[in-house]
Amino acid sequence: MTSTVYFTPVSERTSVSAVQQISKALLDTLVSAEQIELRQKIPLKVHFGEPKNVTFIRPDNYQGIIDYLAERGVESCFMETSVLYGGQRYKKELHAQTAKKHGFTQLPIVFADGEHGEAFADVAINQKHFKTFKVGQAFLDYDQMIVLSHFKGHMLAGFGGAIKQLSMGYAAKGGKLAMHMGEKPHIKNRRCTQCKKCLSCCNVDALRIGEGKSGRSWIEKEKCVGCGACVAICPSKAVSLFTLKSVARFLGIGNPFVEKLVEGAYAARKHQHNIYITFAMSISAGCDCEARKMKPVMADMGVFAATDPVAIDKACFDMAEALGKKFRRAKKTFSYAEEIGLGSCDYQLKRIDAPSFSDAVDAGM
Numbered sequence: 095m096t097s098t099v100y101f102t103p104v105s106e107r108t109s110v111s112a113v114q115q116i117s118k119a120l121l122d123t124l125v126s127a128e129q130i131e132l133r134q135k136i137p138l139k140v141h142f143g144e145p146k147n148v149t150f151i152r153p154d155n156y157q158g159i160i161d162y163l164a165e166r167g168v169e170s171c172f173m174e175t176s177v178l179y180g181g182q183r184y185k186k187e188l189h190a191q192t193a194k195k196h197g198f199t200q201l202p203i204v205f206a207d208g209e210h211g212e213a214f215a216d217v218a219i220n221q222k223h224f225k226t227f228k229v230g231q232a233f234l235d236y237d238q239m240i241v242l243s244h245f246k247g248h249m250l251a252g253f254g255g256a257i258k259q260l261s262m263g264y265a266a267k268g269g270k271l272a273m274h275m276g277e278k279p280h281i282k283n284r285r286c287t288q289c290k291k292c293l294s295c296c297n298v299d300a301l302r303i304g305e306g307k308s309g310r311s312w313i314e315k316e317k318c319v320g321c322g323a324c325v326a327i328c329p330s331k332a333v334s335l336f337t338l339k340s341v342a343r344f345l346g347i348g349n350p351f352v353e354k355l356v357e358g359a360y361a362a363r364k365h366q367h368n369i370y371i372t373f374a375m376s377i378s379a380g381c382d383c384e385a386r387k388m389k390p391v392m393a394d395m396g397v398f399a400a401t402d403p404v405a406i407d408k409a410c411f412d413m414a415e416a417l418g419k420k421f422r423r424a425k426k427t428f429s430y431a432e433e434i435g436l437g438s439c440d441y442q443l444k445r446i447d448a449p450s451f452s453d454a455v456d457a458g459m
């Protein structure tokens with residue numbers, strides 16, 4: 095099946111207000127052309143950017159999309175999950191502060207995986223690596239989202255766009271843990287103060303704190319479902335994910351990360367009929383999760399819109415390649431995504447020119 099990807103070019107000289115108009119017009123075009131029935135409530139899946147990162151997509155770029163929904167009486171919010179470990183986005187409280195500092199104040203914010211990753215749903219997918227996959231619970235309250243992605247490089251995935259935003263972006267801590275490491279956490283007794291804060295977040299009673307003759311703390315591996323909530327809640331950093339094996343897996347050694355990423359996206363999209371809008375601007379070598387200042391590695395390309403997460407990523411990837419920038423690991427991502435039915439690599443790029451927004455099927459890129 096051929097998917098249509100709508101695209102308007104932008105450059106570093108394009109103003110933020112022009113980007114707002116472009117993304118609003120692209121959304122309007124997509125909704126009309128694909129006859130999308132908008133729901134009463136449509137959250138925006140975003141990434142708030144790690145502190146010190148300067149290349150994440152700033153929220154003022156999304157104002158046109160926010161206005162479009164408001165004009166149609168659609169209720170919205172920003173929706174996100176917290177990261178696995180470390181940084182300023184690993185639990186709701188800190189993550190919300192980061193979002194506010196980065197200017198995400200136009201809409202209410204919902205953390206789909208709760209305070210520290212305890213709110214998740216196991217979505218049955220029955221795929222090669224995952225029979226079920228843990229996504230943030232609140233995503234299941236909606237059957238339509240607008241998934242806003244930043245096209246850029248990514249250390250493990252090779253590149254990040256709609257597939258990564260769906261997969262890693264929807265995953266609760268347990269989903270991220272399974273994708274990255276495939277291991278359950280353990281307690282470092284030299285750090286554990288036996289404060290018992292972690293007990294409140296474990297839904298399966300797997301934590302043993304100061305028990306037995308030894309008075310030590312441990313996690314019952316048979317009970318633990320690997321949700322990762324105790325990692326985030328522990329004030330003493332006593333719950334660790336890291337073993338030699340898990341670190342190797344985190345670095346992609348002996349871990350089919352790309353296939354797992356695609357399966358995570360499949361789980362996330364399973365109950366949803368989403369709209370994907372990707373901003374291929376400030377294209378950095380690394381992810382928006384990286385707490386460092388990066389420079390763009392290529393010129394801005396534009397804003398893309400589609401209903402197919404695979405087609406929109408393929409269109410971004412192909413355009414970058416045509417402009418001389420090849421991101422790694424894409425072949426496997428796209429072939430596996432097609433194989434399990436996440437979407438189609440076969441797409442037609444339809445260019446919507448700014449500012450007149452006259453339709454023209456793109457022939458040059």
Ligand code: SF4
Nearest residue numbers: 286287289290292328
């Ligand atoms: S929260 Fe951390 S320090 Fe407190 S009991 Fe649990 S593992 Fe130990």
Ligand code: SF4
Nearest residue numbers: 296318319321322324
């Ligand atoms: S012990 Fe396992 S199941 Fe319990 S909170 Fe920690 S990671 Fe989750």
